[in-house]
Amino acid sequence: MKIYSSKAILVMALFVSLNSFAQTSGLGTWNVLSAKVTFDQKWSVLGEAQVRSQQVVNDFNYYEYKAGIGYNFPKTVSVLFAMGHYGTMQPTGNFKKPYVNDEFRIWQQLVLTNNIGRIKLEHRYRIEQRFTSYAGYRNRFRYRINAIVPINNAEIKPRTWYTSVFNELFVTNETPYYEQNRIFIGAGYQFNKNFTLLCGWINRFDQSSLNIPSWKNYFQTNLIFSFDEFKSGRERHPSALD
Numbered sequence: 001m002k003i004y005s006s007k008a009i010l011v012m013a014l015f016v017s018l019n020s021f022a023q024t025s026g027l028g029t030w031n032v033l034s035a036k037v038t039f040d041q042k043w044s045v046l047g048e049a050q051v052r053s054q055q056v057v058n059d060f061n062y063y064e065y066k067a068g069i070g071y072n073f074p075k076t077v078s079v080l081f082a083m084g085h086y087g088t089m090q091p092t093g094n095f096k097k098p099y100v101n102d103e104f105r106i107w108q109q110l111v112l113t114n115n116i117g118r119i120k121l122e123h124r125y126r127i128e129q130r131f132t133s134y135a136g137y138r139n140r141f142r143y144r145i146n147a148i149v150p151i152n153n154a155e156i157k158p159r160t161w162y163t164s165v166f167n168e169l170f171v172t173n174e175t176p177y178y179e180q181n182r183i184f185i186g187a188g189y190q191f192n193k194n195f196t197l198l199c200g201w202i203n204r205f206d207q208s209s210l211n212i213p214s215w216k217n218y219f220q221t222n223l224i225f226s227f228d229e230f231k232s233g234r235e236r237h238p239s240a241l242d
Contacts, residue, residue: 023206023216024054024091030202030218034241035225036070038232044070046082048241052218054091061089061096064242066105072232080109102133113237118154120237122146124168135209140179144168148237156236158192164200164239174209181205186220188238193230196238198222 034048045067052062066084073079086103090096107128114121126142146166153160163186170180186200202220207213224238
C-alpha cells in the first residue's frame with residue numbers, strides 16, 4: 001500500500017511540475033517588443049509585448065503585454081509603476097488551451113545605475129502583486145544585476161555594438177521561497193537614436209511549490225524602440241524590460 005501511495009505522490013508531483021511551468025526539452029524562442037516614450041527629464045511611459053515558444057519558432061505557449069509609467073530622480077535613480085496580463089498555455093501546440101495560468105500583475109520597480117569604466121551596471125529591484133488562476137494571489141520579489149559594455153564607443157549611441165549580461169533572482173514570501181533564476185548573455189546594436197536590437201541566450205531555472213526543479217534554454221530577441229530619450233539627460237542602457 002505504501003509503495004502505491006509513494007508512486008501516486010511521485011506521479012502527481014511530476015504532473016504538477018510540468019503543468020506549473022509548461023516547459024519541454026529543447027531550445028525555445030523568447031521574442032520581445034518594447035517601446036518607451038520620454039517626455040522630459042523626469043517622466044516617461046513604456047509598453048512591452050512578448051511571445052515565447054517551447055521549440056524554435058514552434059509550440060508557442062506563452063504571451064504577455066504590459067505598460068507602465070516611469071519617473072527619474074536626480075542622477076542615477078528611477079522608479080516605475082506598471083501592470084500587465086500574462087498567459088501560459090499548454091507546452092505542446094501553438095497557444096493551445098486550456099490555460100496553465102492566466103495572470104494579472106501589478107508591479108513597482110526601483111533601478112539604480114552606476115559606471116565602472118566602460119561597464120554600465122544596472123541594479124533592478126521589483127515587487128510584484130500577482131493575481132493567478134492556478135494559485136490565487138501571490139507576492140514576488142525580484143533582483144537583477146545587469147552589466148552593459150559598449151564595444152566601439154564609450155557609451156551607447158547610434159551605430160554602437162554592446163554586450164549585455166545579467167542574472168536575476170526571484171523569491172516569494174511562501175515556500176519554497178526561492179522560485180526562479182534567469183541568466184542572460186547577449187549582444188546588441190543600436191542602429192539609430194530610436195531603434196536597438198538585442199539578442200542572446202537565456203537560461204531559466206524554476207522551482208515548483210513541491211521543490212521540483214526544471215530548466216529551460218531560450219534564444220531571446222529584443223526589438224527595443226525608444227523615442228526622445230535624450231530628454232532624460234541620462235546615458236542610455238538598452239535592455240529587456242521583463
